[in-house]
Amino acid sequence: MRISDMRLLDVVNIKDGRRLGPIKDLDLDLEKGVVKGMVVSGPARSSWGLFGGGKPEDFMIPWERVKKIGVDVILVDAHDLPEYHSENDDRR
Template sequence: MRLCELREKEVINCRDCRRLGYVCDIEFDICSGCISHIIIPGPCKIFGILGRDHEYVINSCNIKQIGVDIILVDVDTEKCLVKCD
């Protein structure tokens, strides 16, 4: 699967059936060459006009299923929400 195909898939959290968004970036493990994390933009600030300062960083072991249109993950959204660099 190519990155452009991965970015078109919507990420859904299985725990609360909440839509997290679309994949914007991925992190690789240099030693193994495998994907270690997927990164999804976090919630918007006030009315979406001030941008975003957090993102969801989801470990690859939390990915449950990659389907045709969606990626199912099982995460605690509070724990995977991190401040952008």
């Protein structure tokens, strides 16, 4: 699969079924020729503005957390990553 094809897929957390956002970038180790992780746009942070749409924060998902790459989605295990916590996450 090409990187350009992967960017079209939704990234979904297998622990709660939540859509994490699109892949923005891949972290590559060019010396070893391996993918170290993927950068994903996280959930929007709430703001006190009129429309309540805070800017999403990017976070890294290590490649070993990728569980399955399917036709429509990439399934990842992101439940305990320190970078990923949504406003309604009760595991904090």
